[in-house]
Amino acid sequence: MEVIQPRLPKGMRDILPRQMVLRQYVLGIVERTFAEFGFEPLITPSVELAEILLGKYGAEAEKLIFMVQHRGGKEKLALRYDLSVPLSRVVAQYPDLPKPFRRYQIAPVWRAERPQKGRYREFWQCDADIVGSSSMLADAEIIALIYTVLQRLGFQQFVIRINDRKILSGIGQYSGVPEAQLPELYRTIDKLDKIGIEAVREELQASGLAGQMIDRLLALLQPGKDGQAALDDLRRELMDYPLAQEGIAELTELLSYLPSLGVKDGFYRVDLAMVRGLDYYTGPIYETVVEKPRIGSITGGGRFDGLVGKFSVQSYPATGTTIGIERILDVMEELRMFPSDVGETTVQVLVTVFNADLMHESLRLLTALRSAGLRCELYYDTDPLGTQIRYALKKGIPFVAIVGPDELASAQVTLRNLPLKSQVQVARSEVSEFLRRQFASEATPPPL
Template sequence: MPLKKKPVTGMKDILPAEMQVRDYVTGLIKETYKSFGFSPIETPCVEHIENLCSKQGGDNEKLIFKIMKRGEKLNLETAQSEADLTDSGLRYDLTVPLSRFYSNNANDLPTPFKALQMGSVWRADRPQRGRFRQFVQCDIDILGEPTCLAEIELILATTTLLGKLNFKDFKVRINERRILKAMASYSGFTEDQYDQVFIILDKMDKIGWDGVKAELIESGYPEANVEKYVTMFDEMEKAEDALAYLSEKLSGVLEEDVIENLRTIRTSVEATAASKFQLVFDPTLVRGMSYYTGTIFEIEMAEFGSSVAGGGRYDKMIGKFTGKDTPACGFSIGFERIITILMEQNFQVPGTSGKKAFLIEKNMPAEKLCEVLKEAKAEREAGAQVLVALMNKNKKFQKEQLSKEGYTEFKEFFCR
């Protein structure tokens, strides 16, 4: 039986043309984020299963690629549960590993600590456009900063990067988990019901308000509570200032600094942004991760039809490792989605138009071959990118293939 040449479902091979774009974007990400003071770090792709299954990752915990125990620790005959078989798994995001990293190395890091992390993550998800089972995430996080300066810096850094990639007129949606909880509390829902209520609210874009209302009632929640909850969103939409409406409506329920923080974020970002985008307050924004405790945000692009980046504040996660809560806020770019858009737009990496190909005839004498190699060396020392390759019989097809890789200049060398 022949070996399988296609990748495993949900994985993909990356051809040179795409790899060139990915390398360029990776370099631009590091350059941009370093200019904002973020320091690169790296964490292992394998994490303790207890960390991954700590009920902080929402539905992603159902998508973990789990790793079986090794050697003498693995005993299939005596195993009675999954815990007897597995002790680790592939990370499903970079936030849980970062929290463990910080907890383990905080004494050697500055406060606040601004981390930049890029790497592959794995989820046993249903593959679709821009979504794979193995994919690259790019995270920036600020640890140890309790004020909204963290959110401002994260939004400015991420939008600056997208501007450098010629994205514009995208939308940054922002909300606060404390607002979501205060609205639910005001409407009569109990704390243990919040997560389910938010899961249903998160479907609003797909099923509309009538669908949200119907599903909440079908889930067994009192109709009066549901009506009160949904009505608030309607009144907020009609209000001239949604934040002012919430400040008055939720007085005594919502913490006093929440509205002021959102106003400060919006004012600061709009006054200093380096790219063109719209920052909007969206009270229906939920974000699926259970670890979010405060501000949450997403970037939405018309080119993709959904979010391409997201993040928020998670002040309680590090405390699960250390017993002491540490302020933390992060923003993650959907790297694969950005690359998908760029490839569909036939994005050309700047500075790749001068690639040269030296095509040499077969059986060229060593003396003449050395002359060609010396010429190529001189071109490279002058800053050019030069490929030296044997000339194919079908030179036209060979040049067409090389043109797809960005080669624009061709020089042929013959034995005679």
């Protein structure tokens, strides 16, 4: 019979148990931190009506939306592209949600991109957003949240780049570039840190911008300059541009909150050349980059005050971020950032079976351990102990429990700790408590 080739759609992956252990460790820290910051969980469908998603992200991004159809379906459907637009729909659809509405959502999104390193067609986003407040405290808390999550995950080196769409718009006005060509200008500016100041100068020249204006723009963007100093320069230079002044005031206020929220210097930077591609951002924007593995941004977000208004006459200001779990996992694996007690499996104990006569002893022990909340697997055959132990080693199960004739006679259980190559005999009545103590401190995130 012809077999069907086992394979996956382009850009999509299976996540096998060994990877899931690492993933759940990271997700646990992310979710716990979201909850500590006062965000509440939300789930929305993977599929939205196409009209909900279309016209929100910009022409380029919209091409990447996965359309969904089924035979005879009358609704036009699409897989969600991000979590911010569904959130905006939810807020518009349930007007009685108390504001500010603080929700987190950890869920897969889909983008029909060409896959490459750190880029998949299905990946998970961890969003935390605040809807219904225009306070810069909200933006500052989002940045503190990003900082806290990355600290707890053990990131030593990262920079949260901060800019403001209003400042970019002001710079656009100041440059005298026609409205229609502004997106091109922003795209070029965004490349500053990637291709360098001279390459950007050349691109601006090629686009027909006057040399004098190019000099003034590049001077304003000041890649090397300290954030507050750069903002002060801007404030003077863009005196006549109210929108830019608004953005400068926003960032100044936002920055003032960060130290008291525990965000340390050096982990964030005002970067006037950082743009972000999505259309819906309206105020402060932020993204996090790491130097070591060059993998693009690991978080991204900003203020999107106009999005809820697309779904309701009642509009609400909103801000938030997404944390890219796949890229974070890629980085952490590459830098070997996982604590040693994050093992290869979630199974804690293998209960062995000494022989057919003692099978029921093993079953009783198994049941007792499970009742105590320990994660246990039973070995199904009466293979020699060596074979059973090798099985545990291979799967990375840390403890092996043995009930043989000797243990039965003395009402004890032998517990072998495979990583430590040690073993102890514990009274049958105390086995559960003993093992629970062994696992008491496992994989808990370090306090700040």
